[in-house]
Amino acid sequence: MTAVLSRLDGRLLTDFWHLVAHRAELAEPGAWLRLDWPGGDLALFNDEGEILAFDNVCPHRGARYFTGDHGVGRVVCAYHGWAYRAGQLRVAQRASFDEAELAGLGLRRFRTAWCGDFLFVGLAPVESLEAQLGEAFADLERASRRITTRRDFNAFTFQANWRVGVENALEGYHVNPIHPQTLAPLGLVDDRIDYQGRNIGYLARIGQARTAKGLSVMKRFFEVDDAYEGYWSLYVFPFAMVSSTFGYSYALQTYFPSALPNQAHFCSRLLTSRVKPGAETAVEGFFESSAQVNRRIFEEDHAICARVSPAYDMMRPGRVFARAEERVRRLHAILTDLNG
Numbered sequence: 098m099t100a101v102l103s104r105l106d107g108r109l110l111t112d113f114w115h116l117v118a119h120r121a122e123l124a125e126p127g128a129w130l131r132l133d134w135p136g137g138d139l140a141l142f143n144d145e146g147e148i149l150a151f152d153n154v155c156p157h158r159g160a161r162y163f164t165g166d167h168g169v170g171r172v173v174c175a176y177h178g179w180a181y182r183a184g185q186l187r188v189a190q191r192a193s194f195d196e197a198e199l200a201g202l203g204l205r206r207f208r209t210a211w212c213g214d215f216l217f218v219g220l221a222p223v224e225s226l227e228a229q230l231g232e233a234f235a236d237l238e239r240a241s242r243r244i245t246t247r248r249d250f251n252a253f254t255f256q257a258n259w260r261v262g263v264e265n266a267l268e269g270y271h272v273n274p275i276h277p278q279t280l281a282p283l284g285l286v287d288d289r290i291d292y293q294g295r296n297i298g299y300l301a302r303i304g305q306a307r308t309a310k311g312l313s314v315m316k317r318f319f320e321v322d323d324a325y326e327g328y329w330s331l332y333v334f335p336f337a338m339v340s341s342t343f344g345y346s347y348a349l350q351t352y353f354p355s356a357l358p359n360q361a362h363f364c365s366r367l368l369t370s371r372v373k374p375g376a377e378t379a380v381e382g383f384f385e386s387s388a389q390v391n392r393r394i395f396e397e398d399h400a401i402c403a404r405v406s407p408a409y410d411m412m413r414p415g416r417v418f419a420r421a422e423e424r425v426r427r428l429h430a431i432l433t434d435l436n437g
């Protein structure tokens with residue numbers, strides 16, 4: 098199925114590491130997570146302490162091991178009972194097979210690498226994760242250490258090309274018209290853009306004084322002393338985005354290309370940070386409303402992205418960008434260069 102991706106998308110998928118999860122999501126033995134991505138679905142699984150990434154397809158006759166988004170369980174195929182445990186494929190009624198034919202069979206595993214507690218998966222990455230992330234590695238690692246729990250998981254088929262979604266996530270120009278009730282009230286004011294290899298860091302102050310004050314006083318509930326006191330985001334090239342306000346919680350979004358044109362596999366997660374002992378109840382409402390507001394923001398983003406014409410050529414030269422779209426301009430340059 099990978100073959101129907103554009104040449105560039107296929108290359109992005111194959112040549113780069115992809116941020117796919119946080120360690121907290123796979124903390125216990127048997128914990129699993131399933132993500133749609135080009136060519137099928139990606140399974141992440143805690144196999145007695147080892148985190149595996151593999152194609153979620155049974156090598157016998159192709160049934161999927163996991164359905165749904167996440168859970169805790171075993172890798173057992175519902176069709177004829179083939180299982181995988183402790184690094185071993187377990188064939189049901191093994192004696193009824195020709196042993197020689199079973200010899201080469203196994204899960205189709207992918208490479209994994211960690212940046213702190215963030216998990217990356219690679220098909221055939223051309224460089225190490227450290228090299229790919231460059232200076233972004235340290236930022237991302239620090240963020241990953243603050244996170245303790247997944248709070249919300251929201252996956253759906255995005256009705257636009259992945260790049261429409263990523264470009265949208267990289268600019269604040271649309272915030273007032275598209276997010277008047279949700280994001281606009283923060284009054285974000287650009288602070289700094291950090292180009293870190295192909296990754297793009299972004300910092301913005303909370304311009305709305307009352308909101309900034311309200312967020313600031315919540316610091317006493319969290320162990321996030323060194324986090325930026327404002328809005329921070331990091332575009333993790335090519336398909337992921339991590340963002341946070343004050344480091345209290347992190348939104349992780351992935352926009353994987355789809356084998357179908359003008360669709361993408363979107364997944365958004367709310368990951369919450371370490372809370373001071375005794376403050377759990379105090380932050381409960383804050384986390385709940387963050388999850389709800391985030392979902393609304395992504396619905397708003399999705400609605401406008403779905404409106405971008407599939408006929409609009411994102412690669413065409415001469416695209417124009419506002420100053421507030423500086424990061425989109427950068428991505429356009431990077432992808433034009435890679436495509437060349």
Ligand code: FES
Nearest residue numbers: 155157158174177
């Ligand atoms: S398809 Fe999985 S055991 Fe047969």
Ligand SMILES: [Fe+2]
Nearest residue numbers: 265275276398
């Ligand atoms: Fe948006």
